[in-house]
Amino acid sequence: MKTVVLATSNKGKVAEFNELFKEFGLDIKGLDHYPEIGEIPEPGETFLENAIIKAQTVANLTGLVAVADDSGLEVDALDGAPGVYSARYSGEDATPAKNNIKLLEELDGVVEEKRTARFVCVMVAATPDNIRIQSRGEWDGRIAFELSGDEGFGYDPLFFDPELDCVAAKMTRETKNARSHRGKALRALMKQWADFQKKISK
Incomplete structure (x- = not known):
């Protein structure tokens, strides 16, 4: 149980998860340690x-506990798009x-108050014998009119948090983890972790 495989090859996500998981004393490995798995x-x-x-x-495939998340951006003015297609929104x-x-092109002409959006993250931990727990986290904001900032990844340069008056790409990792959908989903998952371990050990 000390080793948990994070089901992603996204280096940005691996870095975020390592930061978030470290307090639990877990050894987090990304899919780069298991190249034989390939694209899922x-x-x-x-x-x-x-x-x-x-x-x-x-x-x-690994015989270890695995954690995966699926996350994306939902924009109200686009009826929830790009949603599950966030990573491949612009095509193959x-x-x-x-x-x-x-995204900027699709929102051209949409006024500020109608550019509301949220990042959504659903996280699942699973064992080889199909024991699972799941959680969900959301981060509300709106889409900016132009790109700014060089931290983070994905849609961070466009995602504006009104409470902090800042786009995600200008936040420190610590601030982003405290606010983000992924951080919220992970903290919710970790609240279930002790019971999850008990189920595994039976």
């Missing part, structure tokens, strides 16, 4: 479906830069 399909229509698929697949050759450009 995400055919689900919801964040939860995709998180379960990823966590269970990695747990089954999507990059964060292309995704941000498309």
